[in-house]
Amino acid sequence: MRRRRTSLRALFGFALLCLVFSGNSYGAPSPVEELTVLKGKILKEDSKGQSVLVLQRVLGALGYDPGPQDGVFGPRTLEAVKRFQKDSGIAVDGVVGPRTVESLERIWARKFPPETYTLQPGETLSLVCARFGVSLEEVVRANGIKDPDLVYAGQTLILKPSAREQPGQDGQGGPGGPERPMPEDSSEPPPASRTSFPIPDKKICLTFNDGPDPTTTPEILDILSEYGIPAVFFVIGKNAERYPELVREIHERGYAIGIHGYEHVPLAGLSRQQALSDLSKALQVVERITAARPALWRPPEGAVDDMTRDLTRELDLTLVMWTNICGGDLPASDADGVLRGVLNYARDGAIILLHEGNPHVLAALPRIIEELAKRGFGFQGLR
Ligand SMILES: [Zn+2]
DSSP states (O other), rough: HHHHHHHHHHHHHHHHHHHHHTTOOOOOOOHHHHTTTTTTTOOOOOOHHHHHHHHHHHHHHTOOOOOOOBBBHHHHHHHHHHHHHHHHSOOOSSSBBBBHHHHHHHHHHHHHHOOOEEETTTTTHHHHHHHHTHOOOOOHHHHOOOOTTOOTTTTEEEEGGGGSSOOOTTSSSSOOOOOOOOOOOSSSSGGGGGGGGGOOOOOEEEEEEEOOOTTTTTHHHHHHHHHHHOOEEEEEEHHHHHHHHHHHHHHHOOOOOOOSSSSOOOOOTTTTHHHHHHHHHHHHHHHHHSSOOOOEEGGGOOOOHHHHHHHHHTTEEEOOOOOOOTTTTTOSSSHHHHHHHHHHHHOTEEEEEEETHHHHHHHHHHHHHHHHHTTTTTEOOOO
């Protein structure tokens, strides 16, 4: 494992070079450049400009007629966006934001898979094949790969576009787009696909900091429930006070709640009285809502010192740090980045930190669960 990490790091520069000089050879219109323009933008009715033109081109190529491709987000473009959102199983609001762009990228990748693709650090063969809707077996065969686990970042793979007419081998459904609509009401594969996962021989724990958050908590809970896996929510006391119904829901659905401070400030370095007051307040808020006293705490910014360790013992709390030490999902600029960040730190017994309020976490979560399961991980909570 250590040797593989080193080689990944060594090859990272090579992978970047491959991207810069050759790119991935897409036969169809150039989706990477096209869709990159839409990242971080919010486009809605009456928006105008180059991004809208790109959106119209992409919608048109995917079979959703946006009307004249004129860079003006008019009623026909609005209708096309809504039809696309409906087919993709995401919220049908006619607004093109991160979730819609992510779905456009995913469906584009499946409709126009590149002929070749250069593996990025942290990516696996099964992940790449699922993304492009191509058969793992065919890619293994086409590239003469002996062991699918022994691929490396920077390796250029031939993806056989002809394979994309087959249904996804991993249960991810067929290619998207209007010819073969996505499963109704779901942009993600049905949970039935889990039956093809290996029997877990390793355990991993997913944890969510900084909630509850009305923009993510309900959906995170739905995704976790859909896959039937445990997770731990480290809530901020003042957020819990503000959204008690979300705290109640986390608790009633059987997920463990830990505290992440009341004010969400690092306690190390404060006076003992200040730190005690912050922790006690957070404990009281959660206990008042759930009638259960949290037993776990995660220090904001991971800041602990002798004083906070003493308090941990006095308050009968268990201190929970995390394995993906480089800030978890925070440095990632998209869902793929979040997924790669998690996979890079996936090992038996790992505690994975993710943040509420981060839309990329929400977008990546089903894939995080599926990819870990495919790699033989089962999910566990914490006591
Ligand atoms: Zn935090």
